[in-house]
Amino acid sequence: MVSSTKLKSVDFYRKIPRDLTEASLSGAGLSIVAALFMVFLFGMELSSYLEVNTTTSVIVDKSTDGDFLRIDFNISFPALSCEFASVDVSDVLGTNRLNITKTIRKFPIDPHLRSTGAEFHSGLTLHHINHGEETKEEFPDGAIPLTSGSFESFTHHFPILVVKFNAPWCYWSNRLKPSWEKAANIIKQKYDPETDGRVLLANVDCTEEPALCKRNHIQGYPSIRIFRKGSDLREDHGHHEHESYYGDRDTESIVKMVDGLVAPIHPETHKVALEGISNDTLKNLKKAPVTGGCRVEGYVRVKKVPGNLVISAHSGAHSFDSSQMNMSHVVSHLSFGRMISPRLLTDMKRLLPYLGQSHDRLDGKAFINQHEFGANVTIEHYLQIVKTEVTTRRSGQEHSIIEEYEYTAHSSVAQTYYLPVAKFHFELSPMQILITEDPKSFSHFITNLCAIIGGVFTVAGILDSIFHNTLRLIKKVELGKNI
Template identity: 60%
Template sequence: MVITSKIKSVDFFRKIPRDLTEASLSGAGLSLMAAFSMMFLFGMELHNYLDITTTTSVIVDQSSDSDFLLIGFNLSFPALSCEFASVDVSDVLGTNRLNITKTVRKYSINKHLESTGPEFDPVPTSTIIKHDVKVDEEYGEGSVTLNSQNFDKIAHQYSVLVVNFYAPWCDWCNRLKPSWEKAAKIIRERHNPETDGRIILGKVNCTEERDLCRSLFSHHVQAYPSIRIFRRGSDVRDEHGNHDHESYYGDRNTDSLVEAMEHLVAPNNSESRKLSLHDRYGQSKVFEKRPAPREAGCRIEGFVRVKKVPGSIIVSPRSESHSFDASQINMSHVISSFNFGKKVTPKTMSDLKRLRHYIESHDKLAGKSYINVEDHADVTIEHYLQVVKTEVMSSSYQLIEDYEYTAHSSLVHALTIPVAKFHFEPSPMQILVTEDPKSFSHFITNVCAIIGGVFTVAGILDSLLHNTMRLAKKIELGKTF
């Protein structure tokens, strides 16, 4: 009992018998106000504890020389054929990569930017096209001249019609002309058009027959010379008026042209992409052909890896054996997406959804259209992008990389072949966003401070109110007596 009494002597919370306490209406009101105040302040403290607070700082980019920058894009060009569309990359260090195909895909699209078929065949053709050094004999005019009035008639008259779409000012066309006419003359002698009717070679002057060459619903010829193969029966127009035919990419010397034409009318001719014959020495000779674009437009999507230095991504018509008319090249385009860095995976986004504001997409060019409406198509469209790296560090020390950029665009007259340029310039500085961790013990301390503080203040107010009311009653009683 003595020990129990000693322990009771250190009780900080001594109790007053309930019979000695008195309830009051003012005390009840203050108690309710104190309870609501505690609940409100507790909710505010809980919200502050659960809320995300970050610290933002600007530091020098810590990337090493071995780090590369990933650039992803999805671009639609309504007037650029996939046949010649090329994606090139260059930078200030001298890097110059032409016609990237490994990480880039192309799809033919119509004027409504809708895909009209599977991926455009990415198989590269031969970069060195053979031409005759000199044609000894007088070749004359072996091919038939075609125009918009007689094209369809002749195409349905012969089983195979091979057409050379050319321009008189084109150097490659002038190199092909003697070989083409000589080959056409040889084919005429072997397969008389009047009696045989299996094959004939023709030509179209695209400076005079622009509608036939460039019409949106015709042959979509965008480079010269373009050799197209039309087959009667299989070459029909669909509901949009498009021809179904093939493009020839083989050698342009007389012997190769003649052999390729002979193979087209051979009894067991296959429809393979590469027509293989054996010459007199037993060597394999390949004539490359593939389906011609069904539409005049092209959607280009994919990604490239570049060094973190100023550089450019250039989309342009390119060919080592064709000529382009700058006044007819229209580089208008619609940007579906253009972003830097790796995309954050859905799992990471789910794990770090509280930091979504800092790592969501910052694609400033997405959904924008750049259409050339001038009389001449020879306009280059340039975009200047300044890129800033952002690193987000979560409270669990998970690091996420993101990139933001500003974009400025302009249309300028092209002195040579029009292109679409995306100039990018990575900033030497980067932004570091760090999530500030919250201490649970600090949260508990604040909750206790709220409860104790409100209880104490309420007690003081109750005491002041109670004593004031007692004093008022005494004064009132004093006046009465």
């Protein structure tokens, strides 16, 4: 065994007997200052250890979220009816999806962007509408032409007033005209306006009566509206002013629809019994919009290639007057990829200088067409998207914390010869921003801590020695002079 004497020989900290040491006021003061300085440096080093060094680099995109990108949006159109609002997606690879409905919701709104009703379900308008066989045979006009002056009196006189709002230049209006006039004559014979008085079919020319059509929020031609006298349909303690017909447009279907509406009405009293209306009739009727605006919200998934998200008026059986279309809109929300929750951003405040600055760049902005009516104005947004990823190194390996897509936006207004739209052109950058967090190791912290303690202790000792020897030298000099 190693003797205790030999073991003591390797002692780095040999002790000096207390009787051989001397305490001084200068040494005590310097010791206090050194201790305070150690505490200060310890706090600085601890703060530096707790902070995370962040480095930013630009690298080739190495996305781990697949080949598709999710676009979330909430956009309000004060002058676009939910009847015809369509969300379309296209890209440079040839993808072209029209009128996406599965992940989209539409709510009618007023000019102040307030909701005016429940969600609008457009499923009824998507099926193929039968117009009957085309014919050049002329039928005598059976439908009564209405004007702004006569409209109110007719709606109050007849329990059921079925009105076709049309435009002479519209292909679909002209396609409907033979069936409509033939059906009007049949209905006039079955329910004579003079003796029966329960129903009447009428026409409104929107080129001659633009104010009347605008008041009824007619945006596509032809639009068939059913006006009822009384409170036949009740919903939310109110009544439907009128409904829209979305069924087939051949003569037989129109007559069948009118028969279904008239059946529950007693000829003598003209009182309406809702329970008498057949399901076949009701399924083709939907509450007509009480306002002309629409809020479109939801999400779509697109390929990670340049493409377009387009919101416009669309229908396979209606025509639109492009000069009357106004695509003004307010973007409540538009983002790409998975949204970062506010809670996560709050928990990671250190990332705020790097994240959340432009992933919602268009949010809350309004794009208003100042031209009278619509003036064929398309509003376009050019969006350049770049992915931002935050990683941290733990145990020598990188772990992803947050992935998000930032974007820049440039908007413009341009006149077009085609139907005006709101277009969001997006293009993804092939590069991505990589933010790497490098936490300091505990061993580095301990090393610096030891350096602080040892360094301050050594420097303080040197200063104390210099100060003490200087005082001794001064005393010797004064003693020599006195001798």
